[in-house]
Amino acid sequence: MKPVLMCREVLVDFAGFKALQGVNFEVYPNEVRFLIGPNGAGKTTLLDVICGKTRACGGKVIFFSHDITKLQEYKIVKLGISRKFQSPAIFHQLTVWENMELSLKQNRGLFAVLRAKMSTEDREKIVTLLKRIHLLDYAYQKAGALSHGQKQWLEIGMQLIQEPRLLLLDEPIAGMSGAEREKTGELIHEIALDCAVLIVEHDMDFVRRFSKQVTVMHEGKVLCEGTMEEIQQNEKVAEVYLGREEKAC
Numbered sequence: 001m002k003p004v005l006m007c008r009e010v011l012v013d014f015a016g017f018k019a020l021q022g023v024n025f026e027v028y029p030n031e032v033r034f035l036i037g038p039n040g041a042g043k044t045t046l047l048d049v050i051c052g053k054t055r056a057c058g059g060k061v062i063f064f065s066h067d068i069t070k071l072q073e074y075k076i077v078k079l080g081i082s083r084k085f086q087s088p089a090i091f092h093q094l095t096v097w098e099n100m101e102l103s104l105k106q107n108r109g110l111f112a113v114l115r116a117k118m119s120t121e122d123r124e125k126i127v128t129l130l131k132r133i134h135l136l137d138y139a140y141q142k143a144g145a146l147s148h149g150q151k152q153w154l155e156i157g158m159q160l161i162q163e164p165r166l167l168l169l170d171e172p173i174a175g176m177s178g179a180e181r182e183k184t185g186e187l188i189h190e191i192a193l194d195c196a197v198l199i200v201e202h203d204m205d206f207v208r209r210f211s212k213q214v215t216v217m218h219e220g221k222v223l224c225e226g227t228m229e230e231i232q233q234n235e236k237v238a239e240v241y242l243g244r245e246e247k248a249c
């Protein structure tokens with residue numbers, strides 16, 4: 001199977017500090033891939049490189065057959081990579097529906113979008129996604145009134161409406177209740193039926209519960225990959241990461 005995303009020897013240098021030191025890494029179609037590692041390992045920097053926010057000074061990032069290493073962020077989005085940051089970027093004064101509508105027609109102005117008539121197809125698309133993110137009953141509620149978890153889901157919905165082929169998530173369950181975490185884990189696997197998902201996550205219980213393949217980063221490199229069971233057996237991982245976590249518990 002051909003990978004959706006392929007990183008080859010990716011290097012990032014922040015004024016002499018080598019945040020990524022030759023990352024090699026692949027994500028496959030319909031995969032939910034977790035990226036874990038201690039603080040400062042380079043996980044966020046890697047997501048930043050993939051979405052074009054940070055420039056690699058060496059190596060290549062290939063998305064399907066496109067070399068996206070030097071592409072501008074908006075071009076990477078157009079090719080089908082969506083990034084959701086940790087804090088939700090939604091319009092609090094608009095309703096859930098309006099937020100979705102705005103994302104659907106991102107290249108048009110706010111008032112043009114809200115005044116324009118929607119096609120039946122677009123309406124159906126929003127309804128289907130709102131069902132999926134558990135927000136159909138909240139469609140006409142102001143986004144600012146949603147719970148923290150619901151705001152996160154809304155932003156995920158706003159990314160999905162653009163039909164990405166790779167969704168990047170940065171600690172999606174931070175600040176969520178137990179029930180919201182569970183629903184988010186299930187949602188991520190539903191999303192993966194249509195697009196690959198790459199998730200940076202610190203919550204090991206969540207990773208254990210919802211992961212298949214996990215990539216461990218350490219000091220700007222991939223330390224190892226495998227199932228959570230496999231990487232838990234890995235001595236290097238225990239030393240740099242899991243050991244510390246287990247001890248801390």
Ligand SMILES: Nc1ncnc2c1ncn2[C@@H]1O[C@H](COP(=O)(O)OP(=O)(O)OP(=O)(O)O)[C@@H](O)[C@H]1O
Nearest residue numbers: 014017018019037038039040041042043044045046
């Ligand atoms: N813009 C920047 N300028 C200089 N150093 C940076 C910059 N961004 C990140 N770094 C450094 O690069 C290293 C990797 O940071 P990064 O945020 O990618 O790690 P991380 O694995 O995501 O950590 P965490 O889990 O704490 O978010 C860290 O030492 C960080 O301080």
